[in-house]
Amino acid sequence: MELIDSFDRKIEYVRLSVTDRCNLRCFYCLPRGKRSFQPREDCLSYEEIERLIAAFAELGVSRVRLTGGEPLLRKDLPVLIRKLDRIPGITDLSLSTNAALLKDTAVSLRDAGVRRINVSLDTLSPGKFTRITGGQLGPVLDGLMAAKAAGLSPIKLNVLALRGINDDEFEDIALFCLEHGFTLRFIETMPVGSGGRKAAEHYLDLREVEDLLAARFDLVSSDMTGGGPARYVRVRDSNLHIGFITPISRHFCANCNRVRLSVDGTLYPCLGQEHHHPLRQLLREGISDATLKNIIVETIQRKPQKHEFREKPWQVIRFMSATGG
Numbered sequence: 617m618e619l620i621d622s623f624d625r626k627i628e629y630v631r632l633s634v635t636d637r638c639n640l641r642c643f644y645c646l647p648r649g650k651r652s653f654q655p656r657e658d659c660l661s662y663e664e665i666e667r668l669i670a671a672f673a674e675l676g677v678s679r680v681r682l683t684g685g686e687p688l689l690r691k692d693l694p695v696l697i698r699k700l701d702r703i704p705g706i707t708d709l710s711l712s713t714n715a716a717l718l719k720d721t722a723v724s725l726r727d728a729g730v731r732r733i734n735v736s737l738d739t740l741s742p743g744k745f746t747r748i749t750g751g752q753l754g755p756v757l758d759g760l761m762a763a764k765a766a767g768l769s770p771i772k773l774n775v776l777a778l779r780g781i782n783d784d785e786f787e788d789i790a791l792f793c794l795e796h797g798f799t800l801r802f803i804e805t806m807p808v809g810s811g812g813r814k815a816a817e818h819y820l821d822l823r824e825v826e827d828l829l830a831a832r833f834d835l836v837s838s839d840m841t842g843g844g845p846a847r848y849v850r851v852r853d854s855n856l857h858i859g860f861i862t863p864i865s866r867h868f869c870a871n872c873n874r875v876r877l878s879v880d881g882t883l884y885p886c887l888g889q890e891h892h893h894p895l896r897q898l899l900r901e902g903i904s905d906a907t908l909k910n911i912i913v914e915t916i917q918r919k920p921q922k923h924e925f926r927e928k929p930w931q932v933i934r935f936m937s938a939t940g941g
């Protein structure tokens with residue numbers, strides 16, 4: 617079976633938020649003062665997640681990314697990973713993390729079935745890291761090195777390009793990735809939640825970032841696709857691939873292949889719109905597999921054609937950490 621939406625897009629990828637809590641407070645994501653999170657009883661249990669992902673897999677989804685919040689804060693995450701890794705049809709299980717807790721978890725994550733990870737890191741300056749995130753850089757670098765030592769591959773470093781904040785560091789970050797064999801990806805800020813809207817004043821069009829890097833490195837085209845929205849180039853005579861994810865300057869909605877499941881079991885067919893369908897209560901009321909799959913198919917039929925981050929930047933009020941970034 618295949619999940620095809622009304623714009624003929626094939627949905628094969630679920631991003632799953634396993635917690636809306638985070639150990640960092642990146643100013644563009646989660647406001648510093650935020651204290652209220654989903655009560656634990658409203659978060660999907662591992663059994664509920666397993667059932668939902670199995671339903672998606674039967675509908676043709678093959679890729680799942682665990683995200684959040686910070687997924688490594690969820691207790692016994694390898695237990696969930698093992699369950700998901702066993703689901704027939706799920707061939708790609710990955711994780712987005714800030715890496716602060718990765719030092720002690722990289723090996724168990726790998727053993728449970730994670731092959732590759734994305735690490736969000738916007739700066740290599742300890743002071744700047746604290747200003748952006750409220751946390752400490754040291755554990756993040758330790759976590760990255762532990763992931764590398766554990767053989768997780770590829771490791772992709774996701775850098776939010778922030779004018780006036782980290783735009784003096786892109787070369788250094790590229791050299792860091794070159795040294796360690798990491799793939800580097802730049803992302804444009806999106807007006808998601810109040811934090812995302814505050815970050816708009818630091819928005820940087822990635823065409824500028826590419827020009828900046830092209831002045832320093834010999835960039836050639838790359839055949840790397842990554843299965844997502846990034847467009848890649850490569851530094852000549854090296855293995856350094858640099859990706860550009862441009863939701864604002866050159867959006868990729870026409871090729872969107874993903875949906876998001878929030879920590880409370882709400883299905884969001886588009887990050888940039890408020891359309892959603894709550895599934896948790898239905899699971900708890902004993903919905904049949906057939907009805908569950910029908911609801912998923914119907915919700916995906918209503919997947920909006922595109923986000924409206926430019927036209928209606930005020931529109932998405934939920935936090936990135938709840939929907940699953």
Ligand code: SAM
Pocket residue numbers: 638644645683684685686687712713714715734735736774776803804805806807808811812813815936937940941
């Ligand atoms: N804690 C994990 C991490 O750090 O990767 C996963 C969750 S985090 C919300 C996932 C990604 O969302 C990060 O790469 C972060 O940079 C990105 N993100 C958060 N707010 C954003 C915004 N307003 N615009 C663009 N990306 C954002």
